[in-house]
Amino acid sequence: MANNSSNDAEERRQSSMMPVDDLEDDLEVQDIIEDSDELSEGEDLADDIENALGNDFDFEGSFYYAKTHPGAPNPCLHVQGIGSVGLPLSEVEAKRLISQAAQAPFGKGDQTVVDTSVRNTWEIEPELVSFENPEWTGWLESTVLKTVWNSLGVAPYTSKPRCELYKLLVYERGSHTQKAGGMFATVIVVLPSAFEGGQIRVSHSGSSHTIDIASTSATETSVLAWYTDVIHEVLPITSGYRLALSYNLIHTSREMPRPSLPDMGDAISQLRRVFQKWSQGKYPTLSTPYLSYVLNHEYNEISLSTGAAALQGVDAHKVGHLIPIAEELGFVLAFGKLDYHVSGTPAYSYGGRRGRWSRYDDYEDDSGDEDAPMEDIIDSYYTLKGLVDINGNTLVRGSPGQGLRFDSGSLIPEDPFDGESPDRKDYEGYMGNHYFQWGPTIDHWYFRTVLILYRRKDEIKVMFTLGGGTSWALERLKTSRDPPSEEDKLVVQELVRTLSTVPSISHQAAVIALFEYAVKWKDADLWSKVIVRAGTVRGTNSSIMVEKVLAGLGVFPFDSVKSGIEAELKVASSLPDRLDILDKVTQRVHDDQPAKEWIQKKRSACIEAYDSASVADVPVLIQIAQSNGLSVLDESIMPKLLKKTKTYHFWISLAKSLHENKQKLTTSTSTTAPSPPTSVNLLIAKCLKAAGSQWHEAPTKFYSYSWCYNPYPEEEAGKAKIERVIEVIQLCLKTGIMGPCNALLVEVLRDNKDVPMKFKTLYTPLLSELKKLLRKEKKPLSHPPFGDVVRGLVLLYVRQVLGSKPSEASMASIRKVGCGCVYCNNLDVFIVGPATKIEYREAQIRRTHIEKRIASIPDLVTFTTVKYGSPHTLVITKREAAAQATQWKSKLREAKSFVAELGHGEDMEALMGPQGYLEVQRALGLAPETAAPTQQAPAQQAEPSTSRRTVRPGMLKACGITLAGMKRPHDAR
Structure with a gap:
């Protein structure tokens, strides 16, 4: 069989078939041509072609x-x-x-x-x-x-x-x-x-x-x-x-009729009639400008390089009769290799498979499973390769190894692979690991050759559709003429039509090219059509797009280009980009006063509409303030931005830039009066206040799996908050504008839920960083308003973190009860140590031994047995009074370290004030409860010194602290 196929292919190669005009005396041709008036309306072109090429064309040979x-x-x-x-x-x-x-x-x-x-x-x-x-x-x-x-x-x-x-x-x-x-x-x-x-x-x-x-x-x-x-x-x-x-x-076989060619008169008449009706638009509009007739045989690309000469049997018979009809009525025939790929899941019952989920290792050997029937289809698609005309000339070149876009709705018959066996099968077994795995898949490939049919007048549409769309058209236009040919215009028409569909990456290249051709051909109509669609395009080459739009200014009236400029302003991603576009337009309009007025209105509108709050836009905002006055920034831009969240970095950047450009801003080139320094300071204060209000917005931490995220742990979030607080304070010190600093510190001290954790994650590290900052700025820790903050936090610490010292009785009640064995030693360490709970998962004899020892200290601990697992678990928990007594020493040690980090002796007394210092000393056990605060000299009280300041009630109130009455949350008296 393979030998015959090879001979047939060689036979047709040698024959060098070429279509020629019908012979002059072939009168049948004229007899079956119908006048257009006699043609009825068609219903389904694909069905009619399938029927016309049906049984009467099943002749396997050639004449x-x-x-x-x-x-x-x-x-x-x-x-x-x-x-x-x-x-x-x-x-x-x-x-x-x-x-x-x-x-x-x-x-x-x-x-x-x-x-x-x-x-x-x-x-x-x-x-x-x-x-x-x-x-x-x-x-x-x-x-x-x-x-x-x-x-x-x-x-x-x-x-x-x-x-x-x-x-x-x-x-x-x-x-x-x-x-x-x-x-x-x-x-x-x-x-x-x-x-x-x-x-x-x-x-x-x-x-x-x-x-x-x-x-x-x-x-x-x-x-x-x-x-x-x-x-x-x-x-x-x-x-x-x-x-x-x-x-x-x-012919000598008497029992069989003498061989003869089939009478093709009626079949050809029917076929010609269908193509006449198609030619004259008697059928409803197709979803594609072409139809694809699936041939009986599959031909490789080498064979198709000879065109129709490669065809065999019925295929050759059908195409042989189609060629003269197509040429006469203005149709084109082409050939291509059609690949149909179907991916799905195999039937799990096939080959002994018992289910979808199992251990991955159980499926290492999947040999032979490519013969499993496909149960569910996951995906399917068609590709077309090697499109050639009837002489084997390449019509469209696809990318190497890739097929051309193909619409299965053009196929004749509608489901050519229904009931057919695939030409190739691939099986892929279970994938994944012990935790994540997905079932096997099976892939089927079907390979056929199709005859592409289309009207010659639709050739541009067909090539555009099959050849890669925009890329084909742009390549084709490289050979266009000036002025353009009718074919050039058709290619452009297809490109413009494509721009009205869903935007894609290739659309920008099309718009850029069409702008170029509109200018080159001075085609105002094409320019207008492209301008309308330019605004829907998104891409990375925005600067190139702008240049192409502006190129029209030298060819077309300004009013014709305005819509394109507006479209580019909408597409531009940032305020700097929009203002840059308007600057370039300004440079090209020269003395066109109406155009300049239009540009100025657009510039104002862009500034009014700004709401991005992007750090990258800050330099442009400073330029706007310098050229238009600070009022534009203060009244038109900032009010909207102050309502936005997650803008911390923007406000910090703007505050820095305002401070750095204060001199320029006070000598503004705007037509309004120069802005006084106090106006700049007012804007800086607003920026710092806005930034300070977002100190608590810790960033989100993303884990390695893109679908999983969680906020920072408390300690990490605390670090991020501290960095923001210190940055705002530093800018306040640098600019000398302390109002935002005061407001920020009040906010930091306001929320005192879970105070011990707050000190661990926020307050203690904040004080450490604040001390470093003030040392760098050569300012004492008592410098206002920081002295109030330190005083408030120290008092908050000794009252709610350290708390009141347990009574002497509670301290004295802590006692060891062990016998000296290893289990009892652990018990004694627990009793006198800061831990609040211990567990013994031991055999019953050991648990009983421990229970006997702790039976003598019911005032210190409670216990229970968790009867889950083997052995059971004895859980011992300290009573609250005992826990406070055993934790006091470590808490006192930590408190002393905390206070020592901030200062000693007179420095600490000067920072805390007499009454506050005394409270701290008492809490740390460094002064008796009966001690009185040190009295300040009258001269010192009269001085407006910052070294010995009266504590600000407002700042301490934010911490929930009051000196009057010496209220302590843990004071039982």
């Missing part, structure tokens, strides 16, 4: 055969009266043969006449011809009875057909034969004889082909054959001589 046989033996031709004839045929031998030959007659009515204007051929009767090579007859019979018989599509014979020599023919220069009929089939064996010209035209039922074997005639033997009712015409020999043996192929 002619043509092939060169390089391995053919030399027949050792012998002609009576001449003798042996040498091959390749020489001119001398040809003239000798002609001397013994007669002019070939032809039938005219009931007479046989000789007329060289109709048939100019020499012939020698078969009885005068013989072959001295015994292999000739065997080769001829095997060639004719196998290759020719099969190619002509004749049904298998029951008795051996006969191949009878009819004539030996000699064609000289000018020799030709016009429109002669044959018998059941005529076989012509052209022996090696050098000639040029002499092409043979064969036609049947409106299909016509030209056979040309001159190029190999000098050295090769060629075999031609056609049915008797095939019209053929031998064109004149232009030089040399052609020597041919003419045979009649005789």
Whole structure:
């Protein structure tokens, strides 16, 4: 079978088929052409084409055969009266043969006449011809009875057909034969004889082909054959001589009808009618500008490079009749390789599989599972490759290894692979690991060749659709003319139409190119169409797009370009980009006053609409303030931004820039009065206050898995908050604007829930960083307002973190009860230590031993047994009073360390004030409860010194602290 396919392909390659015009006397063509007035409206074009190419076109053969046989033996031709004839045929031998030959007659009515204007051929009767090579007859019979018989599509014979020599023919220069009929089939064996010209035209039922074997005639033997009712015409020999043996192929199987070509008249008439209706728009508009007819055979890309010559059997028969109809009615035929890929899940019951979920290792061996039937389809798609015309010329080049876009809605039949077996199968087993795994998949591939049909007037649409759309069109326009051709305009029309669809990455390239062509061709209409759609385009080359829009300013009126500029302003992602566009426009309008006024309005509108609060925009905002005055920033821009959240970095950046550019801003180039420094300070204060209000907005931490996120742990969040507080304080100190600092510190001290944790995560590290900052700025810790903050936090610490000292009785009640064994030693360490709970997961005998020891200290601990697991667990928990007593020493040690970090002796007393210092000393056990606060000298009280300040009630109130009454949350008295 593979051998026959190879021979068929070679046979068609040698035949060099070319479509030609219908013969002048083929009157059937005219008989079946309908006037457009007679054509009815069509309903379904795809169905009509499928029906028209249906059963009547199922003929497997061809009405002619043509092939060169390089391995053919030399027949050792012998002609009576001449003798042996040498091959390749020489001119001398040809003239000798002609001397013994007669002019070939032809039938005219009931007479046989000789007329060289109709048939100019020499012939020698078969009885005068013989072959001295015994292999000739065997080769001829095997060639004719196998290759020719099969190619002509004749049904298998029951008795051996006969191949009878009819004539030996000699064609000289000018020799030709016009429109002669044959018998059941005529076989012509052209022996090696050098000639040029002499092409043979064969036609049947409106299909016509030209056979040309001159190029190999000098050295090769060629075999031609056609049915008797095939019209053929031998064109004149232009030089040399052609020597041919003419045979009649005789059918001898009596029980079977004589082979003949099917009557294609009605089928071709129906086919032509469908294409006429399509041509004249009698069918509803298709979803695609083309239809794709699936051929019976699959042809590889190498075969398709020869075009229609590669087709076999029914495919060749159908296309052979379609070509002349398509050419006459303005249609184009093309071929392409269609791949259909289906991905899905295999039937789990197949091959012994028992379920979807199992251990991954159980599925290592998946061999053979590609034969499993597909149960559920996950995905499917079509691709088209290697699109060529009927002569094998490439129409559209796709990317290497990739197919062209293809719409399955164009297929005829609608479901060509339904019920078909896939040409290739792949199976992929279970994937994943022990924790995550997904089931096996199976992939099916189907490979076919399709015949693409479309109207020639739709060619641009088809190439645009199949060839990659925008990329194809842009490549095609590189060869456009100026002024553009009609075809150029059609390509542009398709590009413009595409821009109205959902925007894609390629749209920007299309808009840029169309702007260029509109300017190049000075096409105002095209410019207007592109301008309307430019605003829908998003891309990375915005600067290029702007330049293309602005290029129109030198070609088209400003009013024509305005809409494009507005579109670019909408697309521009930032205020700097929008103002840059307007600056470039300003540079090009020169003295156009209306244009300048329009630009100024747009500039004002862009500033009014600003609400991004991006750090990158700060330099532009400073420029705006310098050129338009601080009032624009204060009244038009900042009010909206103050309502936004997560803008901390913006406000910090703006505050810094305002401070750094204070001198420029106070000597503004705006038409309004220069801004006084106090106005700049007011804006800086607003920025710092806005930044300070967001000190608590800790960033979100993302884990390695993109779908999983959580806030920072408390300690990490505390670090982020501290960094913001310190940064705002630093800027306040730098600018000398302390109001925002005061407000921030009050906010920091306001929320005192879970005070011990607050000190661990926020207050203690904040005081450490604040101390470093003030040291760097060469300011004491008591510098206002920080002295109040430190005082408040120290008092808050000793009252709610350290708390009141347990009573002496509670302290004295802490006692060891162990016997000295290892388990009791652990128990004693627990009793006197700061831990509040201990667990013993031990055997019952050991648990009982511990229970006996703690039975004597019910005032210190409670216990219970968790009867889960083996052995059970004894859980011992300290009572609250005992816990406070055992934790006091460590808490006191930590408190002393906390206070020592802030200062010692007189420095601490100066920071805390007499009453606050005394409270701290008492709490730390450094002063008796009866001690009185140190009295300040009258002179010192009169001084407005910052070293010994009265504590600010407002700042301490934020901490929930009051000195009056010495209130302590843990004071039981």
